[in-house]
Amino acid sequence: MVSRIGKEIELSPVELGSQTAKKVEINLASGTPDPRVMPLKEIKEAYEQVIDEYGSKVLFYPGAGGQEELIKEIKNIVLPSLDLSAKESEIVVTSGAQHAMELLAKYFLENDTIAVENPTFVETFTPLKLRSNVIVPISLDSNGINVDELEMLLKIVKIKLLYVIPNCHNPAGVNLCEERRKKLVELASKYDFYILEDDPYKPIAGSTPKPIKYFDKEGRVIYISSFSKIIAPGLRIGFVIAREDISQKLALLEQMDFSTSTINQYVVDRLIRKGIVTSRMKSLSEHYRKKMSILADSLQDEGFKDFNPPKCGFFLLLDLKKDSWKVFLEAVKLGLSFVPAKPFFLRGGETMARLSISVATEEQIVEGVKRLKKAWLNS
């Protein structure tokens, strides 16, 4: 008696993992950025300053599409640092990348056929999934999505969208290589589909290939970014770069939820102008890279070898070679949480675990892997 979406929506396994993580000592589950490196002081100052400077204006309703000043700063300061350029009319501010995915799914999809990486991030994928009839999983390796497998599919199936996470993949930790990025753009043109390039980690990724969008001449790539990793997720500010006819429709669709806080847009605008966003890119990428190498080394030390060492981001996908749900239940008993990764897979994945380095300290990562080994032995 309700809609298909109303019937099919269910609790995200990441949300479940996060709820469990609250109760345990060592959290290798959460994808929240490291609270120790959030620019709390700068954010507090920015709230004070925008209220003092602009007064009640920062508390009016948000306009659809985003606040003009913020769009300018994204164009002039943020995009060059992401190897991108766009007109202001091609930029739409959203309530984070997840909201962008919801807008894009709402705009494009109505019982269509789409392709996604296998595995993919289950939360951003949900808005697409619940509006598609056929979803084709394409294999992922250490260089990202398998473009040959994708092309074989495209010869026999017409897809409307391809969804990819090009950098610091969630949950797989891999980067898509440049050659495949170019190939995806060619395929999109040849087989007439759009690419959703979901790239929230690039601001903290360090050196990565140029965005897929960089190679796009036909406006077939829609680029999704976020300030959640580089500033903080609790502000809920992200943005989309899309061809003008699409970006203008997305702005109109924002009238349906009007969810993007006005004052938070002013705060992000202020932080960009102060150089907080660009100056943190290098330091944060090093911060997370160090923690990731500790995780990779610890896993090696404990005899876990079945993973692709991530180049950046928060996540490492480990093949436990045992039912990861059973290992998870043992781990929770030992005060450790991670995310059993089966729900990220459209096929397979029963033995996979997503380990996150974002909120754990270096010591907790080392200790967490030891407990993981114990849990593994106990299960």
Add this chain to the structure above:
Amino acid sequence: MVSRIGKEIELSPVELGSQTAKKVEINLASGTPDPRVMPLKEIKEAYEQVIDEYGSKVLFYPGAGGQEELIKEIKNIVLPSLDLSAKESEIVVTSGAQHAMELLAKYFLENDTIAVENPTFVETFTPLKLRSNVIVPISLDSNGINVDELEMLLKIVKIKLLYVIPNCHNPAGVNLCEERRKKLVELASKYDFYILEDDPYKPIAGSTPKPIKYFDKEGRVIYISSFSKIIAPGLRIGFVIAREDISQKLALLEQMDFSTSTINQYVVDRLIRKGIVTSRMKSLSEHYRKKMSILADSLQDEGFKDFNPPKCGFFLLLDLKKDSWKVFLEAVKLGLSFVPAKPFFLRGGETMARLSISVATEEQIVEGVKRLKKAWLNS
């Protein structure tokens, strides 16, 4: 090649009116609360305090469904002041009332038949409209929706939802009388449908009948509220009260957009606990009532008599007895903006104008009506 929603979404006439209003001297178009009475100092202090007290926690991802402390304050402090009560599990925090409408439409509707007041608020109505196949307009008079007309309809048509704005109606300015509220609950039970009770103005309405939800024993009424009028719209915080099976599904649906700012939830929580929300209810209702009576008197003075004098809220619906779009174009030349109200009507409305008293000063209201008269004579 896109979804139905992607095809059918268009620029809201309210957004258009607001954009025009920016360029003119006297704004009788905007529905933004009066900036002169926004609690700017208290909001600024609240941001400082929640960051100092909770640290980075206020900048984490929001959980689906809303922050626990805020839900408690809504239950214990806000609901009693709205003549309502609910369990915590029946409360869902949203990114404002518009977001709540989007979640509810997404949950319930898939090419269904619904009924709405004629006129209704075009922006909150849009998420319902774009997911319905048949929309039946029910007449509104000075006591709200015509329940006899509704019942005649229900005898021949099965509806899934009825959408009503019970207090300080937007755009009609009327309140639904208590007798009809009780009747709506009876009809919902007898004819098996749900009622969306969209009540953002009650916190600033002064004395109004008890909510429709108050009379609901079967969980057929879903109550939508907002902190936009009583605090400020730029925070984007509102909430829904619904039967637990529905509220829990709405919380899950929030995973699809995760748009509700965490820090803004903490700020609203803080303002409620400080008594800012409840203490402002009386003063704001008097503030707006005074402005509204100036508008009604000014209209009378200028010979405009075709309206129901609003008891509360921001809006008065005036029958200009001439094409309101033509009067609007003349008004803009004279430095006055209002909203031509045709788009709020499913049938009729060509001669109707929505006049708002929210952002104009008392002097501007008087002067605005004089210019309206001139524009009327010129058109």
